[in-house]
Amino acid sequence: MADSSLRLLLLLQQIPREPRSISSQQLHERLEDAGYPVSLRTVQRDLVSLSSHFPLVQSTPTGRGKTGVAWAFSKGSQHLAFPGMDAVTALTVSMAMEHLQSLLPRQVLQYLEPWQLEAEAQLRQHNSSKYHDWMSKVRVVPQHFLQAPQVDAEAVGLIYEAVLENRKFSATYKGKPERIIHPYGLVQQGHTLYLICRFFEFDDVRITALHRYQEVELLDESVRSFPEFDIDDYLDSGAMQWVLPDRQRITLKLLVSPWLAAHLKETPLADKQILTTDPQHAERYVLEAQVLDGMQLRRWLLSQGAGLQVLEPEPLREWMREIVREQAHSYML
Structure with a gap:
C-alpha cells in the first residue's frame, strides 16, 4: 500500500468522535511522530478530501493545540472498524x-x-x-437495588482525556469550585465510577466519585509525578473497602445459617476460608476467614440479618450488637 494511503488511514484513526475533537495542527504533529513528515497544508487537504467520504465535521478547536480547524467524527455516525465486526x-x-x-x-x-x-x-x-x-x-438482571448516579457526560469525557494524557484539570467537586486535580487512575465499583487522584499540592490520595464533578477544564500542565503509586497495590491495601486507619486484617468467625453456608461455599469471603458444621448447633455452620475490617465488610454483615452471628473478634461482635440494638429500638417506637 502506498505511503499516502497509510497516512490517510492513520489520520482517520487519530480523529475522535464528537463532542471531542482534534485540531489539524495536532494531527500534523502526530503524523510527524509516526514517521510521515508532510506539511500542515497537506494534512489540511487530506482532511478536506476525507470529509467528502466519511462523516467528519469541523469545529473551532479548544484547549491545547488551538491552531487550525478541529475535526471529529459526527456524533451519530456508525463506527468504522478494520477488520469489520463479525x-x-x-x-x-x-x-x-x-x-x-x-x-x-x-x-x-x-x-x-x-x-x-x-x-x-x-x-x-x-x-x-x-x-x-x-x-x-438474553437479559441481564441488575444486582443493585439502587440506580446508577447521573453524571455530567462532558465532565466525564474530559476526565477520561486527562487520565489518558496525564494532564491535570480544574473542576467543581461537591459544589466547591476551582479544585485542581491530579488524576492517577479510574476504578469501577458496583455502578459507581471513581477517580483516584490528589488535590492541589497535597500528598494524600483521594477517592472521588465522578458524578460529583462539574465544570471540568483540562489544563496544559502534566500531573505531579507519582512514581511510587501503583493502583493494584493501592486497591490491595483495602482502600476501596473503606478500611479505616485503626482497622486491619482480622480473623473473622461467624455462625451462619444453612442457606448462607451454601451461598458462601459458592462465593467465598476469602481464598482460604474454613466452613465446618457447628457441634453445638446441628443446623448451623461456623465460618473462619482472614478479611480486611472495613465498612464494606460491615455493611455486608448487617445485610445478612438473622442469617449470621459474629462470634469473633470481640470488638466487631460488640459493634454489631450495638447496631442491632439501635435498629430494634427504632422499630419499637
Whole structure:
C-alpha cells in the first residue's frame, strides 16, 4: 500500500468522535511522530478530501493545540472498524452492552453507542436461523437495588482525556469550585465510577466519585509525578473497602445459617476460608476467614440479618450488637 494511503488511514484513526475533537495542527504533529513528515497544508487537504467520504465535521478547536480547524467524527455516525465486526463479535458486544446498562450511567454508555449500533447492524445482516431473535432471548438482571448516579457526560469525557494524557484539570467537586486535580487512575465499583487522584499540592490520595464533578477544564500542565503509586497495590491495601486507619486484617468467625453456608461455599469471603458444621448447633455452620475490617465488610454483615452471628473478634461482635440494638429500638417506637 502506498505511503499516502497509510497516512490517510492513520489520520482517520487519530480523529475522535464528537463532542471531542482534534485540531489539524495536532494531527500534523502526530503524523510527524509516526514517521510521515508532510506539511500542515497537506494534512489540511487530506482532511478536506476525507470529509467528502466519511462523516467528519469541523469545529473551532479548544484547549491545547488551538491552531487550525478541529475535526471529529459526527456524533451519530456508525463506527468504522478494520477488520469489520463479525457476527460472533456482534453477539458479544450486544451481551456486554446489555450487562453494562445496569452498571454504568447512561451518560457514560453513550460513548459506546457507535459499537452497539454496528453490532445491531451486523446481527440484522446475519439474521439467519442461527442468530434469529438472539437478543430477545438474553437479559441481564441488575444486582443493585439502587440506580446508577447521573453524571455530567462532558465532565466525564474530559476526565477520561486527562487520565489518558496525564494532564491535570480544574473542576467543581461537591459544589466547591476551582479544585485542581491530579488524576492517577479510574476504578469501577458496583455502578459507581471513581477517580483516584490528589488535590492541589497535597500528598494524600483521594477517592472521588465522578458524578460529583462539574465544570471540568483540562489544563496544559502534566500531573505531579507519582512514581511510587501503583493502583493494584493501592486497591490491595483495602482502600476501596473503606478500611479505616485503626482497622486491619482480622480473623473473622461467624455462625451462619444453612442457606448462607451454601451461598458462601459458592462465593467465598476469602481464598482460604474454613466452613465446618457447628457441634453445638446441628443446623448451623461456623465460618473462619482472614478479611480486611472495613465498612464494606460491615455493611455486608448487617445485610445478612438473622442469617449470621459474629462470634469473633470481640470488638466487631460488640459493634454489631450495638447496631442491632439501635435498629430494634427504632422499630419499637
